[in-house]
Amino acid sequence: MKPVAAAIIAASVAFAPAVWAETIPESQASEIRLPDFTKLVEENGKGVVNISTVQKAKTLQGFPGLSREEAEIFRRFGFPFPFGPQQTPERRGTGSGFIVSSDGIILTNAHVVEGADELTVRLTDNREFKGKVLGSDKKTDIAVVKIEAKDLPVLKIGSSENLKVGEWVAAIGSPFGLENTVTAGIVSAKSRSLPSDRQYVPFIQTDVAVNPGNSGGPLFNMKGEVVGINSQIFSTSGGFMGLSFSIPIDLAIQIKDQLVKDGHVTRSRIGVGIQSVNQALAEAFGMKTPHGAAITQVEKDGPAAKAKLQEGDIIVSVNGQTIRSANELPIKIATFKPGTTVTLGILREGKEIKVPVTVEAVKDENASNAKPVAQEAQHGKLGIAVKNLSAEELKAQEIESGVLVTDVRDPALRAGIKVNDIILSANGRPVKNTKGLANIIKGAKKVALLVKRGSNRLFIAVDMAK
Template sequence: MKYLRRTLMAGGAALALFAGFAAPTLLSATAQEINPTAVAPPHGAPGSFADLIERVRPAVVSVTVRQRPDAVQQPSLEGLPPGFEEFFRGRPNGRQGPAPTSLGSGFFIGQDGTIVTNHHVVEGAEEITIRTSDGRDIPADIVGSDEATDIAVLRVRGGGRFPYVTFDDARHVRVGDWVVAVGNPFGLDGTATAGIVSAMGRTDAGSSAYVDYMQIDAPINRGNSGGPTFDLAGNVIGVNSAIFSPTGGNVGIGFAIPANTASAIVQQIINSGRVTRGWIGVSIQPLDADIASSLGLEEARGALIASVTPDGPAARAGLQQGDVILTFNGQQIENSRDLTQRVGATAIGANSRVEILRNGRRQTLNLRLGERPSEQTLASTNPAPNATPEPEQEQQGGVAQSSLGVSVRPLTAEDRTRLSLRANENGLVITTVEPTSDAAQKGIRPGDVIMQAGGRAIRTAAELTAAVDAARRANRPLLLQVSNRAGRGFVAVDVGGQ
């Protein structure tokens, strides 16, 4: 099975990803900007990349990180034979092994020793050492880091003058353009590889909603994390971040953070030590064709509000669960990712106009953006749903809803406790689901609770029947808000035509 891997190398006994360090490449490095115009891009396939690599490689560094013990995920010790627990915790007889280390890449963007790398390279760092292309080991400190885009900025201690490279705007890059990657794969300092841009705007290459990745086929591997991707003029057009691979080795699919995204984040970190983003205080889910149809939309464009943060900007402006955000400051919202990026790029405190669809009617609301909390704060406030929620046992009884293929019963106090629902929240518990029904195909299971139907809160089987009848008369799917142990969201279920 293929899966996405960060290109970081980590050290450690059973978790080791590399065996040792290669001997450093000894090159002289003078403090000068790498002049992109000095390397004229050849027409068609270049005869050699040697001149380009010779000029840019002095600006590329290895980044070695000694991690805090509490920042390293330990392997599970359950089920190990007697005596093996101590080995995996450290050394036998309680003696601890060496501090875990990881290895990545980076590059100078200023002669003062400012370095760009990945957030995941330096996350949990206790000590950071960079190795220059001429073999010098220099301690460095974190200026700032942004988990959402996987960008970090370091600065070497003690000053000095270092060769550096510059970002270019990656928006001019086209699929098929030549690229060169320089980094530290598997601990081999100063390794250069070449290939082409395979695709642009990859939104499914990672978990970040703020990065549309550039896909390249220039070989990158573990340890390339944070290294630069160059165009043939010697400009940095991407920061290597992840690979898609069944083994962790190169299979020709790598992903880089485009330079226009990376440079904006780097500048924020240099200016203030951190990255801030606009925030409206909602959780959103994508619109699919069935949900769009259930709402009377001709196209699945927009972002559906699944929940609203109490006393957040959206709540104060009057946005509600089930609203569909159609435009933001006059710009059409294509999907939930588009909304996240537009809001994140808007200044904190700015007044913004949001056009929504509610109960079939369009209206415009005004809100003032807040500052997006940290990822840790958001995770603690809105825990991520379980990837595989515990299935509910099928319950007997309930009123059959033949058009939906389910049976339901009223909500009880025990159900509210099980699903962490408020005392004033109502709904209907699903007791059975027909295996061949559309509801079953959409993932609805016994024990789930229907909170809303057709945009209205329900608490009786008669109210659900009325919503089903209304959807059938309109020849639309019925939009349900469903709550279970995995969270709360909307799903559109076919109820059959007239």
């Protein structure tokens, strides 16, 4: 199980007057039962496997990270580095998985099998098989393992989309190598985004006891259907602390199908930079509640540009499914096959419109680095000093228009504006020069500024009434 980095946070506790629970009538007491997982375990335990991995000892020549020539220079100057062959010790690991095909297809986590030279899969009847990784995807932490066997017990796949918060769930796995351990709890939340590199995973949060070794094991609903793959825990100690996270099975099956067929995963994109809409931005954009993904940048010649999407547009839905935050947009778009046309709900100038966009395959993007620009300007009611940019400066920044921030005071300072930010638009209107910015904000109490900061773009709401 892969712990999510956590900080210890002190919590204040307020005491309230005691409230006595009402006595439950004897006639009702006999009807109140905690869930019984015995049937679930009896029917599904055999489909869960233990996965043992071995990374063989390796001999590395020279000092890691240095070429032979570089190491020789350090050696001649007497640096106390071990310049001879370096021996890395053998490493062993354990995790869980579950059978999804009777001919030996097994689902697990990518981090369980990562770097493994040998893979051993052990079934509940103690039979052991050598495993082969058919494919893995680090961005969703999904891996597919194949063993040479037939007529294996297969787990029933459910739907994570239909899973409800508060619903009882159970996990089966091998925490600390203790095979076929069963733990249970409830769904605490859905569509969680975690501070990790799993940007395409809307995690299921539960309070099911999950520990190192549970990784890759199934999360069941009360029907005995797999609804998730246990992947991470939130912990300050490395052990279970009541917060565990599972990959939705709907996503896992999509990834599995691609890995089995192609050996790799293809995702889609629309070519926009986005950020979530907070309360301040929602007020600046005239929205009743903060939701959706605000477009901060439209990639030239990308799918969004071809569909005439604009900076300042707010994406509120994809094919009718609501986008609550920016984190949800790439997750939904990634699931579509490249070349698919999706319908985006766009909030533009207070009105919602429908825009068809044809998605394309994700490709590696080389972000450009902005160079420092000269400073000179005059203060205004935003609390910033700005200057116009020359044609050469605009070209260097790869923008058509904008003004450079050279000094910051409140309220802009309080909102997060920084020196050397470039203001591209205000309340959805392009800023061509300093005079244009003054005209746009004239009479406004709140303004949403689209800012270019280095190679990134973001919206910042400034409340000029404070």
